[in-house]
Amino acid sequence: MKSSKSYKERFDKRGWEECRPMTAKVGIIPEADGSAMFQVGNTKALAAVYGPRDLHPKFMQNPKTGILRVNYNMMPFSGHGERVRPGGSRRSKELGLVIENSLMPVLNLKEYPNSVVDVFIELPQTDAGTRCAGIVAASMALAHAGLEMTDMVAAVAVGKVGGQLVVDLTYDEEAYDGEGGATDLPVAVLPNSGKVTLLQMDGGVSREDLKEAVEMAKRASMQIYDLQKKALKESFTEVQK
């Protein structure tokens, strides 16, 4: 693989390891048992948690444990170009599954047999990194719902654009068509153990690059984790007032 870099400066002038501006807020949906919003740049994710509650249809119930069910959805006007037809797609189904797997390792649902914890992720506006933003919001919403968790889950997309490793890609970077192209690598990390719970990739990188990219994701995750903790603490001080 050639080491030359065609991507000399990021489109939005950020540092290679710099995330876009981030905001997090917990408790945005009073009807839900737990809820949160996470925005990174122009990507905004809302998450609501309902449950543990009765699971229907009944044949899905597991008498040994509660189950987690994640629904990922882009609002019809949230896409980069034309309207996104509502009602879900193959992509949104797959993302629901991989997000579910990214959150499951921190939960203990054994106490809630035959029940379900529903997580709904909605995106009102997007500029890449939506599954990661959804995971960050969902993790806060689960904690806000008071569920037993062994860690938070932080997530960020890293990747290689024009030969350069970068953190938190925008849509323009994902679509980079200069020499070296673009590789997109969403990663979810458990901040306290450093373990990885979501790992996907589209593009092409070497073994060394992959290792370095994941390390970059871990470093960025610590920053996201701090923001998650801060937003959760703020939500609880508001209750005390």
Next chain:
Amino acid sequence: MNKEHLLSYLEKGIRYDGRKLNEYRDIKIEYDVSKSAEGSAQVSFGSTIMIAGVKMAVQKPYEDMPDAGTLMVNAELLPLSSPEFETGPPGIYAVELARVVDRGIRESHAIDTHKLCIEAGESVWSVSIDVCSINAHGGLIDASSLAALAALKDARMPAYKDKVVDYGNKTDQSVPMEKEPIAVTVFKIDKYLIVDPIPEEEKFADARLTITVTKDNVICSLQKGGAVALTVDEIDSMVALAIEKAPELRSKL
């Protein structure tokens, strides 16, 4: 909470949350809440939050209206917004909600669709409005209608060149708006008429009537809900209340 208790309050002219019978909760409108949309707005009535987004596209006109742009309204009662809502295709209440909002905009001629014509018989702009619930706690029809209108007012047309829509490039051209139709839904509980109910009140309502009115008090669409009959006098009182409240909602835009 039971109906007798609720009625004993309404008798005194007061609601559970301290409001008067004809009083809305605090109404807030925030514009440009989704940069992905051509226009967007978030409307809150107390804790109820609705978000509306406008997407535009270029399409072939309908054969019977070769020089008119098209309008579509869709509503999503997201399971994120209430424990009552489920995933899956829109239920009957979401379909009704979308159609009531649609008719208010369409029948009032809020949009001058002829100005959305690019080339008669060949290409016209289509305007799609999607309304999504973020927190559903009553008053959804009126909040949705206001959000749709606010999103339309916020919208800027994307650039269109060589038969391609350039979504990344918004012009400063607005959607051609002619009217501001406002939906006011009046609920009848026993002999009392209220607006903007919370779910506890909605549960005991006998009937509702959504009245959409323009600035010059033309009634442009109606929708009766609920399985209890209304007298002509009741309908007239409901319309009067809608005409009284509509300017208040319009002033929030």
